[in-house]
Amino acid sequence: MKKKINPRAKKIVKNKNRMVPVVQVENLLKRAMHDLEKAREISDAGEGASLAGPSGELEAKIKERTLELSVLYEFSNAVAYTLDYHQLIKLVMESLFKIVEHDICVALLCNENIASVTIKPSYAESVKFTEEVKNAIIDSAAMLTGEDIRGKHLSSFLIPSSSAVQPKEDSEFDKIRSSFNVPFIVQAKTVGLINVSSCRESAFSEEDIKLISTIINQASTAIERMRAVITAEKSKMESMVEGMAEGVIMLDEDDEIVVINPRAEDILGFGPKEAATSGMLREKFHTLGLDKAFEECKTAKHLITKEINIANDGAAVVRCDITAVKNSAGEAIGIVAILRDITKEKEVDKMKSEFISTVSHELRTPLTTMREFISIIADEIPGKLSKEQRDYIEIIRGNIDRLSRLINDLLDISKIEAGKIELKRSFITLSNLIKDVVATLKPKAVAKHIELKTSFQAFLPRVYVDADRIVQVFTNLIENAIKFTPQNGKVIVKMINKENEIECSVSDTGAGIAPENLGKVFSRFQQFGRVAGGGAKGTGLGLAITRELVHMHKGRIRVESELGHGTTFIFTLPKDTIESLVKKLIHDRIEEAKKLNAKLSVLTLSIIDFNGVKRQLENQKLKFILLDIERVIRYALRRPTDTVLRDDGEIFVILEECNKDGVLIVKKKLEQAITDYLKREDLAEVIKLQINALTYPDEAQSEEELFVKARTSQRGGNDVRESIIN
Amino acid sequence: MSGKVLLIDDEPELVAAVEIRLKANGYDVDFAYDGQAGLEKIKVNKPDLILLDIVMPKIDGYEVCKRLKTDPEAKDIPIIIFSASQRKGFEDRYRALGVNNFIFKPFDSKELLDMIKKVIAKG
Incomplete structure (x- = not known):
């Protein structure tokens, strides 16, 4: 049965510059399948005709044609939305592999600066031709385009062959005998080349060449579309970025400068008249240390901020925020850097600091003189005083002190607002801190016959806070409670250990706060409900400052009160897991170490098979043993700057300004101390400890690394830094 | 308790007040209104203690400290820093x-009197 090849099929192959309309291909496929079905029906129906002969040949041809069309169809679908050159080339090569028999395929795509070569061997054995075809295609491309391909930044990619595929038996894999090139042409310009090669003689038929060309044409159209999209996006971005007040620099995955706006060039010191070349810019990046920052950001989790000093005409301080652009696989495919000239801001900041310290000094000085003279008179050094004079002098003195407190509070709050307060955090046991504050304020309470007591659990976790500031918070709240409670009242300080936070409260049996005033309690200069004779007048700023301090520690504060039933102030301090505390602490110490150019060491002691130990010993007993071990360690450490943190069966010791040698000495000491303890308590068989030591920056460069490595118990056998105690 | 105290502070009235206080407690008091004058006084008449203000014109308190501590004749004289600045951390460089x-x-x-007594006693 004669079958006409659909005349439309011919048309499609001829239109090399048009993308194959997907619908037409689909229809062709349907018809081809239909014809195939028909042919089968006929042969099935018998009539003696066999599958050999003309109908058999036809069927084979139809099958082949169907395959080719389906590959073309798949290809055009896949390539319709590709915006990635690598993906495109991969698709091209995969499609070619399915429909044209070849041994190795290589593609080259280039733009002004970069040439990228992709090689796909069809069989494992084909790999040996890689260099040959690579060089051949580069030379061909050079000839075809007239460009210096080798002078470009060249990158090569190898798509591995599928090991499941075996070469046909009759092929001799000794040398390439046939080779065919097809160019990628975009807007009349050759932008690349694809080559298929085979060891067979005359391996490629005209049909094959036509097929390859069809695919390449589609690919070229796709490249044209991709470039148009990229150019459109790029110019959109350029126009957005052109007028920005900040400098913007974008690099692509090959570290080529894709975008740099005039402001960035200006900031970097290249005036509007100078055209900064890529080379000049790179040098500038290097001089300013930006190239290192660009590298760093590729693997960083967050954006990196760097402040650099640029001396153009005058010194400028520039802030650079650098972040990597990542693809869905998390790989860096580009870098964006935003540059801001913050010289003015830095100056204003400096002025603010100076203002605050000048004002404080200027206000305190006359106050000091006044106070001392009043004090001298009060002590009757120049002469005796009448009762009246003494009383008046006391009033003056009281007011001078009030002024003094007001100045301190004002200074505090303006420092907090200017962001000039830095919390100096350390690990403290909250219960001890509170006990100290209570002891200091006890006399005031006693003077009013007020019962001042504390109520909290004995074992409370240590918190990482600014001790002085938390003392300030408790002092403010307890002093207020005492002030606002009449004689014979009660003030109770409570502390509750909740799951994620510690809740502290100060309650009194005072007059309470009216509901309409509750909202104003933390505002500035608000004072109400004062009990007569309650002691020195407050500044009205105490609670405002207290609230700021609590917030700075990421806690919350609130007040509960009922008129006539007393008042309770409740605030929380977040509790971190030991892990995040250790990391935070290590982070802070690393920052300090960086500033002082010092080293930091971390020791981790872990109880081997802690779960097993837990099973063996009774809960309560184990608890005490762990506390004992912690105590033994603290005792063995000399310096107050060394920190010990425990989380179940793991103990972290952080040693400031301690290098590798130092930490080994400490390690030995601790080993000895713990071994002695375990022997004394007869626990040597039950508890075995492992100690790891690590030093920054020698063995780890970040807190993450330090923390993770210090904990890893599987280290190399010949690692002398690891030891086991039992 | 007695001894020679040198006050270096640029506020004359404050100096007057402290002088009255110290004299009333049996101390010999000398004073200077700036660092330079202070250093000269030390050379002429070595005090048992120096009460030193920080913010002063010409040579400030820190500079005075530095010079005193590097002068073999003067480095053993105890110094009390007298300051209106309550910024935490500013003490570090003096401790250094x-x-x-x-x-x-x-x-x-x-x-103040207790501290002076203690510091002079320590020598």
Whole structure:
């Protein structure tokens, strides 16, 4: 049965510059399948005709044609939305592999600066031709385009062959005998080349060449579309970025400068008249240390901020925020850097600091003189005083002190607002801190016959806070409670250990706060409900400052009160897991170490098979043993700057300004101390400890690394830094 | 308790007040209104203690400390830093020079007297 090849099929192959309309291909496929079905029906129906002969040949041809069309169809679908050159080339090569028999395929795509070569061997054995075809295609491309391909930044990619595929038996894999090139042409310009090669003689038929060309044409159209999209996006971005007040620099995955706006060039010191070349810019990046920052950001989790000093005409301080652009696989495919000239801001900041310290000094000085003279008179050094004079002098003195407190509070709050307060955090046991504050304020309470007591659990976790500031918070709240409670009242300080936070409260049996005033309690200069004779007048700023301090520690504060039933102030301090505390602490110490150019060491002691130990010993007993071990360690450490943190069966010791040698000495000491303890308590068989030591920056460069490595118990056998105690 | 105290502070009235206080407690008091004058006084008449203000024109308190601590004749004279600045951390650089006594303005006179007594006794 004669079958006409659909005349439309011919048309499609001829239109090399048009993308194959997907619908037409689909229809062709349907018809081809239909014809195939028909042919089968006929042969099935018998009539003696066999599958050999003309109908058999036809069927084979139809099958082949169907395959080719389906590959073309798949290809055009896949390539319709590709915006990635690598993906495109991969698709091209995969499609070619399915429909044209070849041994190795290589593609080259280039733009002004970069040439990228992709090689796909069809069989494992084909790999040996890689260099040959690579060089051949580069030379061909050079000839075809007239460009210096080798002078470009060249990158090569190898798509591995599928090991499941075996070469046909009759092929001799000794040398390439046939080779065919097809160019990628975009807007009349050759932008690349694809080559298929085979060891067979005359391996490629005209049909094959036509097929390859069809695919390449589609690919070229796709490249044209991709470039148009990229150019459109790029110019959109350029126009957005052109007028920005900040400098913007974008690099692509090959570290080529894709975008740099005039402001960035200006900031970097290249005036509007100078055209900064890529080379000049790179040098500038290097001089300013930006190239290192660009590298760093590729693997960083967050954006990196760097402040650099640029001396153009005058010194400028520039802030650079650098972040990597990542693809869905998390790989860096580009870098964006935003540059801001913050010289003015830095100056204003400096002025603010100076203002605050000048004002404080200027206000305190006359106050000091006044106070001392009043004090001298009060002590009757120049002469005796009448009762009246003494009383008046006391009033003056009281007011001078009030002024003094007001100045301190004002200074505090303006420092907090200017962001000039830095919390100096350390690990403290909250219960001890509170006990100290209570002891200091006890006399005031006693003077009013007020019962001042504390109520909290004995074992409370240590918190990482600014001790002085938390003392300030408790002092403010307890002093207020005492002030606002009449004689014979009660003030109770409570502390509750909740799951994620510690809740502290100060309650009194005072007059309470009216509901309409509750909202104003933390505002500035608000004072109400004062009990007569309650002691020195407050500044009205105490609670405002207290609230700021609590917030700075990421806690919350609130007040509960009922008129006539007393008042309770409740605030929380977040509790971190030991892990995040250790990391935070290590982070802070690393920052300090960086500033002082010092080293930091971390020791981790872990109880081997802690779960097993837990099973063996009774809960309560184990608890005490762990506390004992912690105590033994603290005792063995000399310096107050060394920190010990425990989380179940793991103990972290952080040693400031301690290098590798130092930490080994400490390690030995601790080993000895713990071994002695375990022997004394007869626990040597039950508890075995492992100690790891690590030093920054020698063995780890970040807190993450330090923390993770210090904990890893599987280290190399010949690692002398690891030891086991039992 | 007795001894020679040298006051270096650029506020004449404050100096007058402290002088009255110290004299009433049996101390010999000399004073200077700036660092330069202070250093000269030390050369002429070595004091048992120096009460030193920080913010002063010409040579400031820190500079005075530095010079004193590097002068073999003067480095053993105890110094109390007398300061209106309550900024935490500013003490560090003085401690680095070996100066460990600080009193903040406005001060409590009893506190000041106790500290002077203690520091002179230590020698």
